[in-house]
Amino acid sequence: MQTGTANMPLHGGQCPRWLFNKMKELGAAMVEVIVMEYGPHEILRRLSDPVWFQTFGSVLGFDWHSSGLTTVVCGALKEGLRNNQGELGVFFAGGKGKASRKTPQEILEAGEKYGLSNDLTALKDTSRLVAKVDSAAVQDGYQLYHHFFVFDRKGSWTVIQ
Numbered sequence: 001m002q003t004g005t006a007n008m009p010l011h012g013g014q015c016p017r018w019l020f021n022k023m024k025e026l027g028a029a030m031v032e033v034i035v036m037e038y039g040p041h042e043i044l045r046r047l048s049d050p051v052w053f054q055t056f057g058s059v060l061g062f063d064w065h066s067s068g069l070t071t072v073v074c075g076a077l078k079e080g081l082r083n084n085q086g087e088l089g090v091f092f093a094g095g096k097g098k099a100s101r102k103t104p105q106e107i108l109e110a111g112e113k114y115g116l117s118n119d120l121t122a123l124k125d126t127s128r129l130v131a132k133v134d135s136a137a138v139q140d141g142y143q144l145y146h147h148f149f150v151f152d153r154k155g156s157w158t159v160i161q
Contacts, residue, residue: 015062015072023060027073028080030056032088040089040152047150048158071096074148074160086114089153093127100147103127107149118155130159 015023034043046052057069060076078092085091091110094103104124111120127149151157 013068015068019061020072020076023062023072023076024080027056027060027076028084030059031077031081031090032084035088035090041154041156043090044150044152044156044158047160053160070160071146074146078148085110091116091151093149093151094147096146100131100145103131103147103149107151116153118151118153123149123151123155123157126157127159131161 031043034046046056053073054069057073060073062069062072074092075095078095081088081090081092091107091114093106093110094100104127107124107127108120110116111118127147130149131147146161148160149157150160
């Protein structure tokens with residue numbers, strides 16, 4: 001097993017709109033290919049790997065290797081795949097700021113819209129529990145401002161915070 005550290009300094013500013021639009025298109029295409037080739041569970045596995053996720057953000061063109069990449073990549077995926085979630089079987093809820101607090105509602109809405117048979121109440125409760133644990137224990141007093149919940153038709157999930 002290899003171990004190490006990565007220095008990820010904070011930067012100010014926003015992702016330019018033209019770049020975000022490109023990231024939406026490319027990110028959606030890449031997720032679609034991964035799901036078609038390997039199935040929905042594989043994209044959950046990959047998104048949960050921090051090294052893969054960071055690399056994915058860089059491949060999408062977000063060369064600010066530090067602050068902002070997580071929220072921008074998640075936002076680009078959510079917007080870019082908004083209309084393809086049902087056919088892919090991968091669903092996105094939550095996001096940055098106010099969107100993070102809508103996660104439970106968006107989980108239920110996806111279930112209603114796409115006729116999901118998995119236990120949506122359990123997914124909603126899991127989302128809340130993960131956010132609570134991270135906010136209370138892992139972040140040690142810092143306010144959680146990003147909560148992105150990705151799940152599939154079988155009820156498998158990953159959280160990006």
